[in-house]
Amino acid sequence: MPPVINKEKCVGCGTCAQICPVDVIKFNKSLGMPEIRYPEECWHCNSCVLDCRQGAIRLRIPLPAQLLYVDVKSVRGE
Ligand code: SF4
Ligand code: SF4
Structure with missing residues (x-):
C-alpha cells in the first residue's frame, strides 16, 4: 500500500x-503540498513516515517488509 x-x-x-x-512523493508547488505521484513504486522503506515531524503520513507495510520495520515512536524516544 502506498503512503x-x-x-x-x-x-x-516538503x-x-x-x-x-524513488520519487513516489512529489512536492506540488502550486498546491504547497506533497502528492503521491507514483504509488506503485513505493518500496515501503518507511523513510517518509520517520521524517515527517507532523506525523502526517500513514503507511501500511506489507508482511514481508514488516521484518525491517522501525517504529517511529521508538526512534523519537516517545
Ligand atoms: S515508504 Fe519510502 S519509497 Fe515509499 S513513499 Fe515513503 S520514502 Fe518513498
Ligand atoms: S508535513 Fe509531513 S507530509 Fe507534509 S510535506 Fe512535511 S514531511 Fe511531507
Missing part, C-alpha cells in the same frame, strides 16, 4: 518529497 498523507496535519514542509528515494 497516505493527512492534509489536515501536513504543513507543506521533507517527505525530498527524502523519498
